[in-house]
Amino acid sequence: MKRTPFLPLVLCLLLIACGGGNNKKAYATGANGNTAASTEDILYFNGDIITMEGNQPQYAEAVVSKKGEIVFVGNLSEAQKQFPAAEKMDLHGKTMMPGFIEPHAHPVSLGGIILSNEIIAPHEWKMPQQTYPAVVGHDNYLKALHDVVNNSENKNDYVMVWGYHKAWHGDITKKEIDKATGDIPTIIYQRSCHEIYLNSAALKKFNVNVSKDIPKDAMAQVDEKNGHFWERAYQSMRAGALKAVFNDEARIKVGLTRLSDMMLQNGITAMMEPSFPNSTFEGEYPALKAEADKTNRYMVYLVPGFPEQYSLKKSNVDFDKYIKTLSKYDSKNITFLTDQYKLFSDGAIYSLAMELRSPYLHCPTCKGEWIIPPAYQKPLFDFYWDHGYRIHIHVTGDKGLESYLQLLEDAQKRNPRKDHRTTFHHLGVIGEDQAERMAKMGAEASVNSYYLYAMGNKYAEIGLGPERAHAIAPMKWLTERNIPTSVHSDFAMAPAEPLTLAWVAATRMSDSGQPLRPDLGCSVYDALKAITISAASTFSYENKIGSIKEGKQATFTILDQNLQTPVKLTTVGRFKLTTPGRSKLTMLGRAKLTT
Numbered sequence: 001m002k003r004t005p006f007l008p009l010v011l012c013l014l015l016i017a018c019g020g021g022n023n024k025k026a027y028a029t030g031a032n033g034n035t036a037a038s039t040e041d042i043l044y045f046n047g048d049i050i051t052m053e054g055n056q057p058q059y060a061e062a063v064v065s066k067k068g069e070i071v072f073v074g075n076l077s078e079a080q081k082q083f084p085a086a087e088k089m090d091l092h093g094k095t096m097m098p099g100f101i102e103p104h105a106h107p108v109s110l111g112g113i114i115l116s117n118e119i120i121a122p123h124e125w126k127m128p129q130q131t132y133p134a135v136v137g138h139d140n141y142l143k144a145l146h147d148v149v150n151n152s153e154n155k156n157d158y159v160m161v162w163g164y165h166k167a168w169h170g171d172i173t174k175k176e177i178d179k180a181t182g183d184i185p186t187i188i189y190q191r192s193c194h195e196i197y198l199n200s201a202a203l204k205k206f207n208v209n210v211s212k213d214i215p216k217d218a219m220a221q222v223d224e225k226n227g228h229f230w231e232r233a234y235q236s237m238r239a240g241a242l243k244a245v246f247n248d249e250a251r252i253k254v255g256l257t258r259l260s261d262m263m264l265q266n267g268i269t270a271m272m273e274p275s276f277p278n279s280t281f282e283g284e285y286p287a288l289k290a291e292a293d294k295t296n297r298y299m300v301y302l303v304p305g306f307p308e309q310y311s312l313k314k315s316n317v318d319f320d321k322y323i324k325t326l327s328k329y330d331s332k333n334i335t336f337l338t339d340q341y342k343l344f345s346d347g348a349i350y351s352l353a354m355e356l357r358s359p360y361l362h363c364p365t366c367k368g369e370w371i372i373p374p375a376y377q378k379p380l381f382d383f384y385w386d387h388g389y390r391i392h393i394h395v396t397g398d399k400g401l402e403s404y405l406q407l408l409e410d411a412q413k414r415n416p417r418k419d420h421r422t423t424f425h426h427l428g429v430i431g432e433d434q435a436e437r438m439a440k441m442g443a444e445a446s447v448n449s450y451y452l453y454a455m456g457n458k459y460a461e462i463g464l465g466p467e468r469a470h471a472i473a474p475m476k477w478l479t480e481r482n483i484p485t486s487v488h489s490d491f492a493m494a495p496a497e498p499l500t501l502a503w504v505a506a507t508r509m510s511d512s513g514q515p516l517r518p519d520l521g522c523s524v525y526d527a528l529k530a531i532t533i534s535a536a537s538t539f540s541y542e543n544k545i546g547s548i549k550e551g552k553q554a555t556f557t558i559l560d561q562n563l564q565t566p567v568k569l570t571t572v573g574r575f576k577l578t579t580p581g582r583s584k585l586t587m588l589g590r591a592k593l594t595t
């Protein structure tokens with residue numbers, strides 16, 4: 001077999017497992033049909049091969065791939081009979097699954113930027129370049145800010161620090177930020193990535209002129225005195241005064257290389273970004289394309305959406321025409337989904353800005369925000385509905401969901417569509433009555449399960465109260481109604497670790513080490529579906545990826561052990577836990593991916 005420069009995910013993981021680098025034994029499976037370097041058949045055997053087909057775990061003895069496509073799933077003797085010349089890939093008892101899929105992330109606009117800048121956040125972040133410790137408390141935050149900014153290699157230009165959150169760090173004023181950062185231009189990027197704070201030096205460096213830079217309809221989302229911009233005002237800054245920051249090519253390039261490492265580390269073979277680009281097409285597309293083609297390890301699927309339409313100031317008719325031209329940007333590893341569109345409802349859960357049916361608790365400054373106010377939602381939703389789009393909607397609070405459920409029900413009455421597959425993303429605070437309506441309407445779901453882990457305890461004290469906070473992201477209400485439900489990181493709203501997301505979805509684990517409302521956890525199998533076949537379904541790719549089935553792409557992720565069987569674990573990390581109240585299922589959260 002010829003040597004190939006292309007090392008697909010499965011191979012890299014195994015080579016790492018074996019102690020690295022024996023290229024003579026390279027087997028190429030291909031990250032997709034186009035990129036397979038080998039023309040030979042490869043037979044995988046001697047492991048727990050979970051196909052993720054059907055409603056119960058199903059195992060196959062052998063799988064054969066050809067040119068990056070799965071051509072056989074079945075028993076070993078039959079595989080050997082049909083493909084006697086196939087190269088053998090001995091799994092040595094490890095678990096092989098379909099490649100993990102991240103159905104909602106922002107690789108360039110959040111990933112590339114966060115991974116190339118500084119982090120001070122309430123929870124620990126394990127990034128490929130370093131681990132950032134958790135920082136909690138107002139004074140601790142400002143002290144860390146001082147240290148990080150003054151030690152940053154970027155301090156002669158500008159420093160961006162992501163991760164601030166008032167529930168953990170208290171309110172901060174420009175005066176305090178200026179004191180900590182001095183004359184180094186500093187941008188504090190709030191944990192949600194829906195808000196920014198600029199110190200005086202940054203306001204000066206980027207010539208910020210609020211009355212010129214912020215459209216009238218977004219002026220209510222600015223606190224000029226504190227250099228604080230959120231939601232649409234933040235979007236305007238991204239596309240305007242801070243264009244150079246959010247399109248900083250050199251930094252984004254560094255960030256994207258790290259992002260690729262992170263995806264490999266966490267077993268992700270495909271990623272979908274709803275509402276690409278977040279800032280500008282020129283600022284994001286070339287960087288993403290260059291990285292995806294260079295690493296050749298994963299596919300990226302892109303859905304156009306409202307932020308781009310808003311910043312380009314295009315009418316629905318013109319934006320629809322524009323979307324239909326995007327296929328010309330498809331490349332080897334990037335596909336534009338030109339029949340899907342992303343809309344927004346309410347503000348970020350990490351900003352405590354979701355729209356709620358009952359008031360906020362113990363938080364005088366908490367206030368629901370609309371990213372797209374209700375009056376603007378209907379013409380957008382109806383237009384894309386009538387033009388046959390699959391509509392994705394960012395929704396964090398139950399009132400935000402209510403608004404679009406009503407639009408969906410009305411649209412279905414007015415102009416019925418069978419296979420609309422309208423999909424609600426995030427679903428932080430929802431009611432069981434709303435899950436019921438989603439099921440009735442044939443809607444689908446993609447949940448950020450990590451919300452519960454990160455915020456379940458804090459929001460019980462501030463913002464939501466225990467009843468709502470402990471029921472954040474209730475997977476069970478969705479899966480028990482057979483609503484196709486994936487989990488996502490919305491990277492960097494959660495670590496891009498599919499096994500961590502699945503683990504929280506099933507166990508309801510929180511940052512205190514205690515599960516919250518474990519009765520709202522889905523089954524382990526549903527949690528695994530949520531990172532494979534249901535994740536593919538979130539962007540209508542369930543017939544091409546997401547399970548091990550003949551005709552699908554041969555993309556696999558290999559784990560050290562079978563997630564469904566209690567086994568001896570070589571590593572535990574902080575996330576090794578047994579599913580509470582449910583047999584002896586063991587799941588690993590921090591993926592032990594044969595490293």
Ligand SMILES: [Zn+2]
Nearest residue numbers: 104105106490
């Ligand atoms: Zn998002």
